[in-house]
Amino acid sequence: MKIISTSDWHLCGGMDEDISKSLVQIEDKATQVMPNLIVIAGDIYHRASDPGGRNPAAEHIQRLADIAPVLIVRGNHDAPGDLQILSRLQAKNKIWVHEEPSTLVFKESADHIVAVHTMPWFTKSRWLATHPSESKEASDRSVGDLALQYIQTVILNTPGIDAHILVGHLLINGARAQNHQPLIGQGVTLGQYDLPEAGLFAAILGHIHLKQEFTSPRFFYNGSIAALNYGETPDKYFSILDTRTGDVEWIKLNTIGRWQIDIDWAQGIPKDLDPDHLWIPNSRLRINLKIADGENVEYTKHLIGEYFEAFKPLELDIRPQLVPKTELRSLAIASATGMIDKLRAYWESTALPDEAIQNDMIQKLSALEEMCVHEN
Numbered sequence: 001m002k003i004i005s006t007s008d009w010h011l012c013g014g015m016d017e018d019i020s021k022s023l024v025q026i027e028d029k030a031t032q033v034m035p036n037l038i039v040i041a042g043d044i045y046h047r048a049s050d051p052g053g054r055n056p057a058a059e060h061i062q063r064l065a066d067i068a069p070v071l072i073v074r075g076n077h078d079a080p081g082d083l084q085i086l087s088r089l090q091a092k093n094k095i096w097v098h099e100e101p102s103t104l105v106f107k108e109s110a111d112h113i114v115a116v117h118t119m120p121w122f123t124k125s126r127w128l129a130t131h132p133s134e135s136k137e138a139s140d141r142s143v144g145d146l147a148l149q150y151i152q153t154v155i156l157n158t159p160g161i162d163a164h165i166l167v168g169h170l171l172i173n174g175a176r177a178q179n180h181q182p183l184i185g186q187g188v189t190l191g192q193y194d195l196p197e198a199g200l201f202a203a204i205l206g207h208i209h210l211k212q213e214f215t216s217p218r219f220f221y222n223g224s225i226a227a228l229n230y231g232e233t234p235d236k237y238f239s240i241l242d243t244r245t246g247d248v249e250w251i252k253l254n255t256i257g258r259w260q261i262d263i264d265w266a267q268g269i270p271k272d273l274d275p276d277h278l279w280i281p282n283s284r285l286r287i288n289l290k291i292a293d294g295e296n297v298e299y300t301k302h303l304i305g306e307y308f309e310a311f312k313p314l315e316l317d318i319r320p321q322l323v324p325k326t327e328l329r330s331l332a333i334a335s336a337t338g339m340i341d342k343l344r345a346y347w348e349s350t351a352l353p354d355e356a357i358q359n360d361m362i363q364k365l366s367a368l369e370e371m372c373v374h375e376n
Helices: 016-033 051-065 084-088 125-130 136-156 297-309 326-335 339-349 355-375
Strands: 002-006 037-040 070-073 095-098 102-109 112-119 163-169 202-206 212-214 216-221 237-242 248-252 258-264 284-292 315-323
Touching: 002 016, 016 051, 016 237, 037 051, 051 070, 051 084, 070 112, 070 163, 084 095, 112 136, 202 237, 216 248, 284 297, 297 315, 339 355
Parallel strands: 002 037, 037 070, 070 095, 112 163, 163 202, 202 216, 258 284, 284 315
Antiparallel strands: 002 237, 102 112, 212 216, 237 248
16 A cells, blocks of 8 residues: 655645645656555644635645545644535545544555554643643653553554554654754654554654654654745655555655845855855745945845846845944944034944035035124
């Protein structure tokens, strides 16, 4: 039995165009492979859905369900009840939406039967409400133990199975985020060896956006299917699990990069950027521009935009961050002697007008000073 799996689409989060590009690639591969099952391990949506996100979700899931049966589990970003409408889509194959733990049994052949156990996202809030005296550490252990006991129980109560597969949206202790730092979650957290020791053949998990494996290649996170934040790696994947051999094939997606560059205009454009800028073409580029208050912001944005547009980014977003110069400006002006010197000091600490305007203002100020002298 072959299972194509993916997770963490995050439609309705402002990145639907990039996500749809990846979904088309998944659909094309599924058409070639013709899997027995397609799994989506949570977070179809980034927040409570709206028509703008529901329509592409329905279109892509319908296309996938015309290829093979589709199983969806609820993720922490999916609003309760928000996914059920997807199970009513008309397609050639069945669409299951699981918002509660459940089990599906697939008889690929007489000698190979697979059970797929689902564990959608749920939090510790109910446990904490009924056990107010428990510490956070105790509640983490208790909820994790309950989840593990459930998995062990359904495996024992589903005899005659050749491979037990878990599809869940949860956190594995030691899982790494995009910045490769360990995560602490509010949902179910299990140890790295809990799932294989419970008797599972494989685990297909959602919730973490970085592709990673633990204990063996059959226990993994696919990661998100598009770069969902600036600075997030554009290396995104989905997978094909063969339940007979245990082999996992990883398919790398052609994604749109999202890059962020910090520029301090006092230092100019950084010299340590990749000289070929091969990562910029067809990517979304955000520039955080640190610039002194009083500088010509629009002209600076123009210069930076002109530089980076030459490398043909798909999108360029320059965000100025003004640094106040009030204190330095006051010192420079206060130390100047005479009105003309003070004016020049003011110009030097802000944006200089062109030379003709400077000369005109100085002439007018000189004439006013002479008038004041004569009157006195």
